[in-house]
Amino acid sequence: MDLKTLTFLIVGATFVVYIGIAFWARARNTNEFYIAGGDIHPVANGMATAADWMSAASFISMAGLIAFFGYGGSVFLMGWTGGYVLLALLIAPYLRKHGSFTVPEFIGDRYYSKTARVVAVVCLIIASVTYVIGQMKGIGVAFSRFLEVDYDQGLTVGMAIVFIYAVMGGMKGITYTQIAQYVIMIIAYTIPAIFISFMLTGNPIPSVWIGRYSGRWFLSVG
Amino acid sequence: MNKDQGYWKENISLIIKCLVIWFVVSYGFGIILVDSLNTIRLGGYKLGFWFSQQGSIYIFVILIFYYTFKMGEIDQKYGSNNDQDK
Numbered sequence: 336m337d338l339k340t341l342t343f344l345i346v347g348a349t350f351v352v353y354i355g356i357a358f359w360a361r362a363r364n365t366n367e368f369y370i371a372g373g374d375i376h377p378v379a380n381g382m383a384t385a386a387d388w389m390s391a392a393s394f395i396s397m398a399g400l401i402a403f404f405g406y407g408g409s410v411f412l413m414g415w416t417g418g419y420v421l422l423a424l425l426i427a428p429y430l431r432k433h434g435s436f437t438v439p440e441f442i443g444d445r446y447y448s449k450t451a452r453v454v455a456v457v458c459l460i461i462a463s464v465t466y467v468i469g470q471m472k473g474i475g476v477a478f479s480r481f482l483e484v485d486y487d488q489g490l491t492v493g494m495a496i497v498f499i500y501a502v503m504g505g506m507k508g509i510t511y512t513q514i515a516q517y518v519i520m521i522i523a524y525t526i527p528a529i530f531i532s533f534m535l536t537g538n539p540i541p542s543v544w545i546g547r548y549s550g551r552w553f554l555s556v557g
Numbered sequence: 558m559n560k561d562q563g564y565w566k567e568n569i570s571l572i573i574k575c576l577v578i579w580f581v582v583s584y585g586f587g588i589i590l591v592d593s594l595n596t597i598r599l600g601g602y603k604l605g606f607w608f609s610q611q612g613s614i615y616i617f618v619i620l621i622f623y624y625t626f627k628m629g630e631i632d633q634k635y636g637s638n639n640d641q642d643k
């Protein structure tokens with residue numbers, strides 16, 4: 336079996352797993368569609384959130400950007416990880432206690448104002464569209480390379496697959512497919528990172544040992 | 558001061574404490590003080606660079622766990638019954 340067949344088999348199998356999970360965990364009511372029924376275990380939820388953190392954009396472009404920008408790339412790292420701290424401290428606990436489905440709903444109720452709600456919706460749309468553009472670009476590039484078709488066709492196929500399990504599964508389906516993606520991605524990230532680090536520095540933990548590596552081109556440290 | 562106000566006051570002071578650390582390690586150590594911290598070296602890394610690339614993120618993760626743990630204690634102390642976990 337050549338490499339290409341093997342790639343198709345493995346990638347195909349992961350998609351079957353995602354869609355299977357989405358079907359198994361499909362939302363059966365509004366509560367499950369928007370907030371996954373509110374009873375996902377914290378560890379499972381953390382895995383799903385981590386899968387968002389290391390999504391297509393980080394996988395394909397950010398890792399390379401940060402390696403080449405060196406210190407300048409830190410703003411992305413601190414920015415998007417720091418945002419999780421704000422989310423965990425200022426929004427998530429109250430959203431849960433309040434029992435609302437969406438952030439704008441909560442903001443509107445909290446400040447007794449329709450205007451605040453509209454502002455929240457506008458912020459949300461700007462943030463999501465920016466995020467989705469990055470993700471869709473990533474999906475398009477990944478699928479066009481994988482299926483050896485044009486970027487446009489790759490994008491369409493990728494969007495169709497995401498659309499199926501997002502609409503069918505709702506938040507519940509998405510959370511469980513994200514958990515599966517987390518497991519696959521953490522393996523896909525860790526294996527090359529450990530082996531590259533081992534080849535370059537003779538030590539398997541890249542974050543500790545790459546600083547001692549003298550090759551200046553790798554990180555613009557010096 | 559009644560029970561609700563006490564609960565809220567402890568909650569706010571915990572958030573402020575965490576956000577001060579959040580700001581100091583990322584914006585403070587990672588951006589404003591980066592040049593002076595870079596004179597210190599730690600395991601091959603310049604310290605300022607290390608804070609912006611790795612250190613701040615480790616501290617962010619610790620902060621979220623610390624906040625959750627402390628908030629659980631405060632909820633317990635004031636017998637908060639509006640948490641859907643129970």
